[in-house]
Amino acid sequence: MSRVLVLDVDGTLVDTNYHHAVAWFRAFRSCDVTVPIWRIHRAIGMGGDQLVPTVAGQEVEDRFGDTVRDKWKEEADAVLGEICAIEGARELLEAARDAGYTVVLASSGKPDHVDKYLDLLDARELAKDWTTSGDVSETKPEPNLIEVALEKAGDNEAVVVGDSVWDCEAARRIGLPSVAVRTGGFGEQELRDSGASRVYEDLHQLRADLPNLPTGKPEN
Template sequence: MPAAVLDVDGTLVDTNYHHAIAWYRAFLTVGRTVPVWRLHRSIGMGGDRLVPEVAGTDFDRAFGDEVRSRWTTEFDRLIDEVRPFPGVDRLFDVLTDSGHSIVLATSGQPQHVDHFLHLLDATHLPRTTSDDVEATKPAPDLIKAALTEVSEPTGVTLGDSTWDCQASRSAGLPAVGLLTGGFGEAELKEAGAQAIYSSVEDLVDHITTSPFRTT
């Protein structure tokens, strides 16, 4: 069975809008107002990609490191409000019982991922984070590193954003999309998702009777 390469933010835990608010507040500290909707459209990227995406490369050179540092502070203030999506524990069980190796591939910071995995009672799972690669999603580096982490030649990815799907496609892997991050079905398909489910629970209801695959 292929490895199950899982995103975390917006996929296993409900964080996308917390991230958008934290970025909004971080940009305000350097005098830049970026609409929250615009920030949400970039959630799923790592901070190395998000700042130039929404504010331009000149701004990133001048203020990017400061904004990214401030974002960490702002998100830390919100992190205790984060909750897992229903059904994640069942997802882990079903994937494991079906013979898939589970590995996490997230653009998140390691300390935040650790917090989420404690919420999910899943600190034992192997993972790759933003600290492990030079370029985060939508680059394929995290997904390739995740496969190396579990010594698997191939996998199927699960994510909630267009950036997850693009990263998977660039890595040569099929992607399964969830609507839990606020991205639409049509845009997930356009980005490369070969199957889309409304929630983790919806996905689990399908894979309890068939392997985790895109057809």
């Protein structure tokens, strides 16, 4: 069977990280909670279930968690039309297919957001399958999303590709190799410290190295 490319979407294929950070900032502010945007950015890549208590504390989660997440969705919906594909995203998907990878797009985004990204990337014909928030019970840095992606791929020899420390940490927790691109705004060393074996400046560099990516199987 072919190797699996578990490919993150937000921040890796579509340029959303800073839109999400501002949307979370506004969502918190709607509950009279102010969290610095730089701190929110450091948590982008987590799902909302993890992000709220991480950046604002358990008390805010207990009092306002669901309200903040609902408001974030409203704010993110409002800027969805501004989202652009990251340069080289479509070419990466085509090259991965041509290199024999089974591509699964691993997103914990809302289903309507993921639909938008699939259309933006014209990716439905290039990916074997994709995930949304409806597929997972726990989001990154927990590895549930990767486990679901492997199930959808029908194989477990894989490499995880992402843009955040949380992608790399999720892969490390399940024992899979990961590589990262710097398109999400995280630094090279912190990505390596979180488990990335290689870090690329952009998707063009990653595409050129597709034949050499490490693959492995999850630890049981």
